[in-house]
Structures are given as C-alpha cells and as structure tokens.
Amino acid sequence: MKVLERDFYARDPKTVAKQLLNKVILHGECAARLVEVEAYCGAIDPGSHAFRGKTPRNATMFGPAGGLYVYFTYGMHWCANAVCGDVDEGVAVLLRAAEPLLGLDSMRERRGRAALRDRDLCSGPAKLCQALALDRAFDGSDLVTGDRGVVIVDDGVRPPRRPGNSVRIGLRAGAEHPWRWFVDGSEHVSNLKLRPASRRPASS
DNA sequence: ACCGGGATGTTCT
DNA sequence: GAACATCCCGGTG
DSSP states (O other), X not given: OEEOOHHHHSSOHHHHHHHHTTOEEEETXXXXXXXXXXXXXXXXXXXXXXXXXXXXXXGGGGSOTTEEEEEEETTTEEEEEEEOSSTTSOEEEEEEEEEEEEOHHHHHHHHTOTTOOGGGTSSXXXXXXXXXXXXXXXXXXXXXXXXXXXXXXXXXXXXXSSOEEEOOXXXXXXXXXXXXXXXXXXXXXXXXXXSOOOOSOOOO
C-alpha cells in the first residue's frame, strides 16, 4: 500500500490516465478502486477547461501535478480530476468511475437513497464525488501529501494490460479524441447503456 | 430496456 | 442567452 508520488502525476495525462486504472482513492473511511478515467490535454484540447487559458475556475489545473481539481457543473454536480504534467501546462485526468471498497454505508447515505446497488454508488464522475464527499473544499488539495485527507494509493493491483478505450463522454468540443479508458468488463463503469448489454445476473 | 426532459447555477459569448 | 467533462425520474414498448 503506497501513496502515489508526484512523479507519477507529472507526466502526459494520457499515460497517467491508463496507469490510474485499478488504483485506490481514499477519503476518510471510504475507499474506491478507479475503473474509468479520461485525459484532458490542455492547450491542444478543445474539450479541456484549460483550452482557453487560466481562469479562477480552472486555476488548479495549472498548478503542480498531484493537485486535485474539483469543479462544479450543471448547476448541481461536482467532478474531480488529478492534475498532471508540468506547472502551467493545464492537463489533468478526470476520475469518472470507481468500484466501492470501504465505507459503502457512508457512500449510500451521501448518495441519498438507501436501496442503491453498489454499482450505482460511484459509476459516474459526479456520483463518485458525492459518494466520496468531494466538493469545492477539496479543489486545490494535494493528493501526494494528502493535506485535506484525500490520497490515491497503489495496493498492488496492476492496471489492465489492455484497458477498454473510447471517445470521451458528454463533450461537444474535442469529442473526436479517444481519451477515455476503463477496466473492461467492470460493472462499476459509467454509462452502461452505451455498452453492449451484459445479460449476466448482477451480484451487486 | 430505452429515451426524453427537467433540475439547477456558473461561466462564457 | 447558451452551453455545460451530469444525474434522475417518469413515460413508453
């Protein structure tokens, strides 16, 4: 069990994205294994918040690698990214979905419904933030030092040898870039209706 | 199962 | 005014 160091993040976001699969994000009593991520590539990427330069909202993206960029969207949702690359580069990886491991009762309570299946707790970027209690207060925190209690660790489970890959979800600008990766076959990935229906009986 | 639309507010044109 | 890195509910088949 090892906290990811700054060098892990200080690389190309597409590389970091694939390497983040199967890592574990920790916050308080909660833990979840990342199963879906997207790379956002700054000045060359029309889909990135950083494409048009630094603003108060996206300032964290231009900070040091290992920062946590949390932003508000659609009037009610939070989404979290791990900042990558070099300072002022504006590149990051969106944490899109995770498999809940610990603290499922807390997650279910924050997600608002008692009868949610495990796979509904963190299967989307805003669900993940809600389940893990990430909001504006965590924007600009440091995943390396864990200054506000959030870290990402390697528990020995390696990234998939061949991850699933697709275009990113929910974008207009930059929609052509295939910069989404996921753990193929995981029931905890978002947007299951976009994938071939698995008719297998669910275990959770 | 699939689809359509509403919620809700910040940011940018 | 429109767009937005989303989610949930209720309709229909």
